[in-house]
Amino acid sequence: MSRARSGGAHARPPIRMFRNFSSKLAAIPMVLVGLGVFVGGTIWTIVHSFTDSRLLPRLRWVGFDQYERLWSTRRWLVSIENLAVYGIVSLVLTMCLGFLLAALLDRKIRYEDTFRTIFLYPFALSFIVTGLVWQWILNPEFGIQSIMRGLGFANFNFDPLYNPDLVIIGLLIAGLWQGTGLIMVIMLAGLRGIDEDIWKATRVDGIPVWKTYVIVIIPMMKPVFVTALVLVTSGIVKLYDLVVAMTSGGPGIASEVPAKYVYDTLFTRQNLGQGFAASTMMLVTVAIILIPWAYMQFREKRQ
Amino acid sequence: MSATEITTATRNASAVAPRGAKPKNPFAPRNIMLYGTLIIFSIYYLLPLYVMLVTSLKGMAEIRVGNVFSPPVEITFQPWVKAWSEACTGINCDGLSRGFWNSVRILIPSLILSVSVAALTGYVLACWRFKGSEIFFGILLLGAFIPYQVLLYPLVIILRELGLFGSLWGLVLVHTVFAMPINVLLFRNYFVALPEELFKAARVDGAGFWGIFFRIVVPMSLPIFVVSGIIQVTGIWNDFLFGVVYTRPENYPMTVQLNNIVNSVQGVKEYNVNMAATLLTGLVPLVVYFFSGRLFVRGIAAGAVKG
Numbered sequence: 001m002s003r004a005r006s007g008g009a010h011a012r013p014p015i016r017m018f019r020n021f022s023s024k025l026a027a028i029p030m031v032l033v034g035l036g037v038f039v040g041g042t043i044w045t046i047v048h049s050f051t052d053s054r055l056l057p058r059l060r061w062v063g064f065d066q067y068e069r070l071w072s073t074r075r076w077l078v079s080i081e082n083l084a085v086y087g088i089v090s091l092v093l094t095m096c097l098g099f100l101l102a103a104l105l106d107r108k109i110r111y112e113d114t115f116r117t118i119f120l121y122p123f124a125l126s127f128i129v130t131g132l133v134w135q136w137i138l139n140p141e142f143g144i145q146s147i148m149r150g151l152g153f154a155n156f157n158f159d160p161l162y163n164p165d166l167v168i169i170g171l172l173i174a175g176l177w178q179g180t181g182l183i184m185v186i187m188l189a190g191l192r193g194i195d196e197d198i199w200k201a202t203r204v205d206g207i208p209v210w211k212t213y214v215i216v217i218i219p220m221m222k223p224v225f226v227t228a229l230v231l232v233t234s235g236i237v238k239l240y241d242l243v244v245a246m247t248s249g250g251p252g253i254a255s256e257v258p259a260k261y262v263y264d265t266l267f268t269r270q271n272l273g274q275g276f277a278a279s280t281m282m283l284v285t286v287a288i289i290l291i292p293w294a295y296m297q298f299r300e301k302r303q
Numbered sequence: 304m305s306a307t308e309i310t311t312a313t314r315n316a317s318a319v320a321p322r323g324a325k326p327k328n329p330f331a332p333r334n335i336m337l338y339g340t341l342i343i344f345s346i347y348y349l350l351p352l353y354v355m356l357v358t359s360l361k362g363m364a365e366i367r368v369g370n371v372f373s374p375p376v377e378i379t380f381q382p383w384v385k386a387w388s389e390a391c392t393g394i395n396c397d398g399l400s401r402g403f404w405n406s407v408r409i410l411i412p413s414l415i416l417s418v419s420v421a422a423l424t425g426y427v428l429a430c431w432r433f434k435g436s437e438i439f440f441g442i443l444l445l446g447a448f449i450p451y452q453v454l455l456y457p458l459v460i461i462l463r464e465l466g467l468f469g470s471l472w473g474l475v476l477v478h479t480v481f482a483m484p485i486n487v488l489l490f491r492n493y494f495v496a497l498p499e500e501l502f503k504a505a506r507v508d509g510a511g512f513w514g515i516f517f518r519i520v521v522p523m524s525l526p527i528f529v530v531s532g533i534i535q536v537t538g539i540w541n542d543f544l545f546g547v548v549y550t551r552p553e554n555y556p557m558t559v560q561l562n563n564i565v566n567s568v569q570g571v572k573e574y575n576v577n578m579a580a581t582l583l584t585g586l587v588p589l590v591v592y593f594f595s596g597r598l599f600v601r602g603i604a605a606g607a608v609k610g
Contacts, residue, residue, distance in 0.1 A: 022512035023431035027439065030424045030487065033480050034439050038446035041457030057456070104341055117593075118345045120600070121352075124592035126541030128558045129585040132565050133351040136358065136371060136574060143371045150370065177348065185600055237450055241543040245562055262452040267548065272456065279452040290448055 042283065049276035057272055066277035076278065079256040085168055086257075087236040090175055094232050095225070097176065098183030103213060105184070106191045116188075120181035127178065131245025134174035135161060161247055164254035171255060175242055179235065183228050190224030191217070226293065233289050237282060258282050359383060359579035366574050382575035386583060390576055392563040394552050399580050402560030406540060406587075409471055409556055413478040413539050418531050421483055422524075425490025426516050430502060440487070447484035455548055462549065469551045477545050482538065486531050493527040494520060526598070533595050537588040557584050 052062045070076050101119055105112050122130065137143045140159035148156040160170030194217060202212040218225075240259035243249060249256040258278060266275035328334075354371050359382050361375040388398040395401070428440050458477060459468060467473035497520065505515045521528075546556040555563070561584045565577045592599050 020431060020433045023427050023433055026423045026512070027427045027433070027436060029420050030427070030439050030443055030483070033483050034442035034446060037454060037458065037461070037480055038449060039442060041454040042449060044457045045453050101344060104337060107337060109337060109341070115341055115345065118348050121589065121592055122348060124537055124588040124599070125585045126543065126558050126588070128541075128543050128562050129581050132561070132577065132581045133355055136578060137351060137354055139371070142366065142369070142574070147370045147372065177351065234448055244543070245566070248566065259450070259452055262455070263544070266456055276456070279450065279455070282450040283453050286448055286450055
């Protein structure tokens with residue numbers, strides 16, 4: 001048993017607290033982080049979102065004023081809209097692309113490792129690096145637009161980073177480049193987990209490969225898809241660095257996102273109450289996505 | 304039905320079929336489709352790396368007349384030198400080297416602290432459970448899903464109270480905190496799978512909590528330490544948000560400094576220097592990635608199933 005017990009002259013220590021003492025001592029960081037930072041911090045932020053804190057946090061209650069102001073701020077509305085558009089498109093494309101690449105790699109091809117390495121390496125890079133490279137490639141003077149014009153398409157226009165209507169596309173190109181590799185790896189792991197006999201059976205029945213994927217394999221991989229879904233969505237909500245590096249929210253406020261709104265309100269505009277309200281809304285968004293998933297996991301475990 | 308599938312099918316029915324793979328046509332329509340698609344995607348994924356490299360090796364004059372994809376006519380390493388030691392951030396002009404060394408000074412203690420705290424916690428959760436330990440673990444895992452923005456300011460206050468706000472050690476602490484959920488999960492799941500007889504034997508021999516940890520668990524768990532280390536190195540090196548919030552400009556990590564160099568509005572934009580700087584910043588995680596190969600994949604797959 002633990003040391004504490006042997007210290008007590010081979011008898012049980014009188015106080016339960018001291019049983020297994022070293023283990024409890026080693027668990028202190030976990031308790032501090034869990035309760036002190038995660039729970040405590042979250043509650044602190046939510047509580048202060050109902051105050052009129054500006055430069056410094058203070059507890060002067062204003063009810064839902066901060067939320068009312070938040071939802072009537074154009075910049076926040078644009079941020080939410082951007083996140084929704086980016087989120088939905090990126091989710092659909094990441095899942096489709098990730099699955100497609102995984103399925104291609106799973107076709108017993110040559111150089112599988114090489115291809116996998118190529119598809120996954122962007123994931124090792126930061127969003128800052130990703131954003132800056134694509135900013136350069138999408139540069140209208142030297143990048144894709146100028147090349148297409150040079151090839152004879154004189155009217156070819158593709159300058160997403162300078163066009164408020166297209167800027168989300170620019171972010172998507174870079175975001176997908178960075179993130180699809182991860183989903184591909186997860187999908188590939190899922191595909192490898194599928195029994196070879198199932199492939200044999202469908203082959204014997206003469207079902208075409210694509211049809212096997214659609215009617216047999218994809219339904220079987222539901223848990224993998226759910227994991228990937230949760231992963232992608234929680235990543236999307238965090239979207240921040242990429243925007244900062246690529247567009248700084250511009251042109252104008254066309255590519256603002258909630259995480260950037262929170263940062264700017266808290267640290268550059270020093271409007272704390274407003275920032276806390278915005279971050280609480282982000283938490284609510286995550287909760288709306290996660291609670292059904294957690295419920296599903298829980299139900300599956302009980303069955 | 305396709306060539307490879309038939310081949311595998313025949314191979315599996317080895318007793319009847321003639322031995323050896325059936326000779327197949329590498330230019331069958333299926334193969335052209337398959338490899339064609341893979342190659343097109345590979346181009347999309349490799350393009351930025353290529354663009355970074357060629358741009359960083361060109362002179363500005365050459366960039367102005369060409370486009371981002373044209374290979375360098377005259378190779379110059381000047382942009383690299385400038386990016387490393389002369390590029391301006393708006394505050395100072397000693398290049399990325401400052402950010403690089405800051406990142407190194409942040410990375411090493413963060414790595415050691417976060418991996419050891421996570422390993423110890425995982426060990427408690429796997430081998431020395433006490434009443435309530437699972438609840439704390441659950442809370443910790445939930446923390447992985449809280450958007451960082453919610454906790455940014457509370458952590459500012461905590462660090463200020465501890466007198467660490469703005470210092471490197473404050474940032475180290477923040478990295479350790481946010482690394483805990485996923486890494487603890489990783490270690491716990493690995494330690495749970497170790498054979499229980501070992502612990503029993505060690506306890507009969509008089510080893511206690513720390514003895515078992517240092518003399519049995521740690522030496523047996525090298526792979527998971529490597530996996531966790533890889534996650535941490537890339538995560539900490541690529542961090543931007545925490546660096547910007549919790550450190551002062553003289554301590555800014557490389558990513559923050561890179562962004563300041565490239566997106567600074569002063570002066571003429573030197574695209575070649577910018578790309579050299581970008582590539583330099585990406586180099587550390589890329590090296591980790593290319594050398595760790597399968598372990599990296601294992602790490603992210605493990606990280607993926609968090610919660």
